[in-house]
Amino acid sequence: MRVENLPELFEEAAPILKALQDNGFEAYFVGGSVRDLLINRPINDIDIATSAYPEEIKQTFKKTVDTGIEHGTVTVIENKQTYEVTTFRTESDYQDFRRPDKVTFVKSLTEDLKRRDFTINALAMDANGEIVDLFGGLDDLNHKVIKAVGNPSERFHEDALRMMRAVRFQSQLDFEIEQHTKEAIIEHHELLSKIAVERVRDEFLKLGLGQGFKKGFKSFIEFNLLKQVPILYDYESELRRLLGIDFLPANEVIFWSMIAVSCQLPLDKIRPFLVKWKNSNKIKEEVVAVVELFDVMMIKEPTNRELYQYGLTTLLQTIELMRMFGEEVNATLLVDRYNQLLIKSRDELAIDGKILIKDLGFRPGPAIGQILYDVEEAILNHELENNLKAIKNYIEVGDFHE
Ligand SMILES: Nc1ccn([C@@H]2O[C@H](COP(=O)(O)OP(=O)(O)OP(=O)(O)O)[C@@H](O)[C@H]2O)c(=O)n1
Numbered sequence: 001m002r003v004e005n006l007p008e009l010f011e012e013a014a015p016i017l018k019a020l021q022d023n024g025f026e027a028y029f030v031g032g033s034v035r036d037l038l039i040n041r042p043i044n045d046i047d048i049a050t051s052a053y054p055e056e057i058k059q060t061f062k063k064t065v066d067t068g069i070e071h072g073t074v075t076v077i078e079n080k081q082t083y084e085v086t087t088f089r090t091e092s093d094y095q096d097f098r099r100p101d102k103v104t105f106v107k108s109l110t111e112d113l114k115r116r117d118f119t120i121n122a123l124a125m126d127a128n129g130e131i132v133d134l135f136g137g138l139d140d141l142n143h144k145v146i147k148a149v150g151n152p153s154e155r156f157h158e159d160a161l162r163m164m165r166a167v168r169f170q171s172q173l174d175f176e177i178e179q180h181t182k183e184a185i186i187e188h189h190e191l192l193s194k195i196a197v198e199r200v201r202d203e204f205l206k207l208g209l210g211q212g213f214k215k216g217f218k219s220f221i222e223f224n225l226l227k228q229v230p231i232l233y234d235y236e237s238e239l240r241r242l243l244g245i246d247f248l249p250a251n252e253v254i255f256w257s258m259i260a261v262s263c264q265l266p267l268d269k270i271r272p273f274l275v276k277w278k279n280s281n282k283i284k285e286e287v288v289a290v291v292e293l294f295d296v297m298m299i300k301e302p303t304n305r306e307l308y309q310y311g312l313t314t315l316l317q318t319i320e321l322m323r324m325f326g327e328e329v330n331a332t333l334l335v336d337r338y339n340q341l342l343i344k345s346r347d348e349l350a351i352d353g354k355i356l357i358k359d360l361g362f363r364p365g366p367a368i369g370q371i372l373y374d375v376e377e378a379i380l381n382h383e384l385e386n387n388l389k390a391i392k393n394y395i396e397v398g399d400f401h402e
């Protein structure tokens with residue numbers, strides 16, 4: 001099969017393949033980009049596999065970076081684009097079911113494709129768009145099937161993360177997992193515990209944001225992968241409720257908030273939960289804010305101060321989360337209320353501590369903070385305009401002096 005009219009991304013990369021070929025090497029596009037091209041999905045990164053050794057790749061191109069030279073990967077920079085170019089390889093010595101430290105370079109594309117995870121990821125394409133399909137990947141793409149290359153048990157022993165990859169592709173692509181592949185995951189699910197949490201998290205998140213979330217998540221639970229992940233292994237019945245939800249989480253923060261809320265984790269357990277999953281501080285704080293506001297809004301309308309304190313992004317994410325859990329929320333009204341706030345942050349306040357001390361004769365100390373808070377509160381509740389004259393007057397009349 002040949003792909004006519006390659007998209008620009010591939011056209012731009014074709015000279016890389018040609019340069020390697022001109023030096024007597026084989027070179028192909030491989031992996032996710034070929035798969036995604038064939039099913040019209042947006043293409044992430046273009047990976048290239050070649051018979052050239054890393055040193056030979058480096059000699060072929062002017063600008064290269066040794067990204068993972070011990071694994072045979074050299075990054076080639078051409079026309080400001082970067083391409084990962086990897087020597088045909090097979091992974092031989094497996095320790096602890098993680099990807100090996102050592103790889104063995106091989107001279108044929110076939111050997112390289114044989115060690116890849118799924119048939120849909122084991123397709124290659126040459127510079128003219130000709131597809132190399134040695135394991136039935138095209139058929140599986142057409143039938144929307146995720147199937148291990150060769151013996152599934154072997155593939156999962158080589159890298160146990162592949163079991164997570166199976167369910168994340170199921171979610172992202174809305175595909176089904178082939179029977180033997182599925183049975184091998186169920187049989188070997190315990191191997192997942194050997195894999196670094198960060199790697200599991202990346203796959204879990206991709207699963208969480210996929211179009212076929214419910215399908216992938218159901219497999220994640222039913223193939224017992226859930227049993228191997230931090231904290232959540234205890235919450236199977238709670239998490240199963242997510243299978244009945246009709247909204248897809250739109251981003252990382254909503255995804256983790258959705259998980260935390262469905263497990264009914266108390267607020268003080270959310271940070272430790274996110275830390276266990278090695279999330280960044282940024283994600284941690286954003287998720288905690290969403291869940292806090294969610295708890296508020298489940299009981300009552302948020303106050304103006306709450307809208308101000310949490311801000312628009314958190315508000316919108318919380319509204320989305322509430323809708324996921326079947327709560328009716330008047331988003332327009334809440335957003336209008338937010339937009340009508342006279343100030344959106346402390347910096348916008350027309351007065352500050354310095355003015356209070358210099359112009360109004362207050363003494364430095366905790367009273368300053370209290371005055372600013374009260375002024376802010378009056379402005380947030382539309383009882384006071386945010387201009388210096390009005391605020392000074394408010395303070396004079398209000399008898400704030402000790
Ligand atoms: N554990 C893994 C990881 C990757 N691969 C192979 O390496 C390719 C590139 O890996 P990666 O970029 O991680 O995955 P993609 O399939 O490209 O998916 P994505 O679109 O998410 O990048 C895969 O297609 C697959 O052929 C593999 O066999 N086993």
Ligand SMILES: [Mg+2]
Nearest residue numbers: 032033044045
């Ligand atoms: Mg990729």
